[in-house]
Amino acid sequence: MAPNDSAQTTEEAEDLAAGRRKAARYIVPVAVAGVAAATIGLVPALAASGDPDLPKITAQQLIEKMAASETQQLSGTVKINTDLGLPLGGLAGLGGGSFGPKGGDAKGDGSSAAPESKLMELASGSHTLRVAADGPDRAKVSILENAAEYSLIHNGDEVWAYDSASNEAFHSKDAGTADGKDRTPPKDLPTTPKEFADEALKAADDTTSVTVGGTARVAGRDAYQLVIKPKQSGSTIGSIKIAVDAKNGVPLKFTLSSTSGGKAVIDAGFTKVDFSKPAASTFDFSPPKGAKVTEGDELEKGKGAKNHEDFKNHEDFKGPKDFKGSEDFKGLNVIGEGWTSIAKIEVPGGQGLSAPKGGDVPPEASKFLDALGDKVDGKFGSGTVFKTRLINALVTDDGTVYVGAVTKDTLVKAANEGK
Template identity: 80%
Template sequence: MAPNDSAETTEEAKDLAAGRRKAARYIVPVAVAGVAAATIGLVPALAASGDPDLPDITAQKLIEKIAASETQQLSGTVKIKTDLGLPDFGGLAESFVPKGGAGGGEGSSAAPESKLMELASGSHTLRVAADGPEKTKVSILEDKAEYSLIHNGDEVWAYDSASNEVFHAKDADAGKDSGKESKAPGEDLPQTPKEFADEALKAADDTTSITVGGTAQVAGRDAYQLVIKPKQSGSTIGSIKVAVDAENGTPLKFTLTPSSGGKAAIDVGFTKVDFSKPAASTFEFTVPKGAKVTEADELEKGNGAKGHEKFKEEFKGGEFKGEDFGGPEDFEGLNVIGEGWNAIAKFESPAGSDVKAPKDGDVPPEAQNFLDALGDPVKGDFGSGTVFKTRLVNALMTDDGTVYVGAVTKDALVKAANEGK
């Protein structure tokens, strides 16, 4: 077993930051169409088969090992297991998003965004493959169907066998020296154990404890366990454990356990993995006979944008105009309260005090049940509002339109609102 070495001093924290910057350059770009939060988990019986006896290593050296990993080629099988404390999505996606996505109009069930919500809860099995940043493939395996997303050079293909529909897009940045990493649809969020680990290490500073917590065997590979914990109280994150391949430094498993305890909220890992070069045919795609093909630019034309505005108007009961929606610049007075794992973002909603909780009948039943399950009414010196909660991220929206959000407890949000009234 490796020692429980601590890497918590100020000087070591600086070294960790340098290691994290280097690590960011070695992300294995396996495209998994999922959300933040979408995750890859291991059934314990498959993941653990005894703790290997490995040479001792410090936390700093293990982080450097992750940073030095140059893994660009792999294939394997993964499972997604996510428990964010959200209600079963069921038909929720269809309730909130018209066919073809939020843009409305005639769309495609094969479009990557159509699969995002499905991976935010429950358990899913996937096959993944990568050969450098511009050749990736992920297939979501279902009982009687399969969904595949393929990125091959400047071509992006997605196929939904259940509906026999194909989505096709051109990656305009592929192969160009644009100064930014090429990304296919669905690749913007963390998708592999390494990407999740990199995101976690970005938060590692003097508010963080980083230690080596022994060894493990994942997908038949010997691994060290890197343990990341907040030093502060009040965070919803209890600990993060990253299993790092002892040979090549590639993170094989990522497990996030909330401070409230219980089973992991996010568990990301391989059940099988092979670091040899995948066959070139893995990334080739031929449109199946009779399949409907939708081009990405088709969804951006016609009635797409118009349908999107109509959807927003209907969902808000006609109270909001199109200009009330937009990017982060539309959220006034954005500032951060606190630091480290207890940081809380505070901003004014674009609609301000005009925000009104939806009434019965304003939204579809599935969506209303979802909102009811998430929201808790709260009161304090700030007034009154509603806390929308998950096992990781909570948000307080006051009745006057101020929003507080962070990976902190409900009490921490109420305290921040009281102090900021």
């Protein structure tokens, strides 16, 4: 690769910041659990084609190119690989579902096709997706599995999700319906390089270095490499690379690397992409004969959400109001800024991982939890740090949690200064 010269004057730096803000207008809202965020080893397959020789471009110009892209039609195949270094199978078990037989209550209420749980599976392991889009009102994402397929389809004011493994479907109305209620299922994780890139650009502020790091070939397309790095020390994020189509400005590949080294924590990229208009039939869907169909309104009214209600009414946790502050989680404080921001949360009852009075936690369970983390001490007292390759959390023995994409030492320092 032949990196481009990205040295900038003060005036260019201000223009770059303005470009970031402009790019942010195109962000697809995504609720990233533990990341967001989140990406597959495409490099070996692509390296043989060589890096294209493209005209030089600055980081500011490349971000402006992304922001100005008018491409709204595409179809293709995306590969996502996520390696957060989580124990016990990663997040797949955690996100395995509040609904239906795969994670619902004993009665099997709800739907295994509900997007809230299904998309969480992308937070761990390798996945192949087929994606298609035709403007803001038509989109389809299909997760290809062994002898099965899960699809989420948005067509006008209709949203359908279908799980072929269980022959179950989920149906909801999109925002902007006659009654003004937004019933669009929440999207837990990004599913395309653009959505990953949009999330990363949110963090592009004065604590961030943004440069152009050469060129690449992705899915047969020439691309520039936008490189985003923290200027601060203490972050677990080493760098983010976004391969941007040299012709139309569409992100083709997203790679997030950790300061710990090794393979990428998140690597998502197109292996095939076509920017022509998808066939209208791509977004058509009718439930197959015999399929169980769950309406979004049913889950709103509590049908199939029994586990959620049971959790809210549990004697040890009555919902967000139990956190210091209010029902809006105002007890959550953010320490620091930029890439080393840390969330400080006061646990209800002021108790950490130690067994409560009455000995409800068996000694074996406490030892198991201790084995998953590192015991630490400081001015704050003592606690346990639970680590992944991206997100780390310090749980103090007196019931305070410090969590962020930062190193163990940074968490301990924040806890010491928080006393």
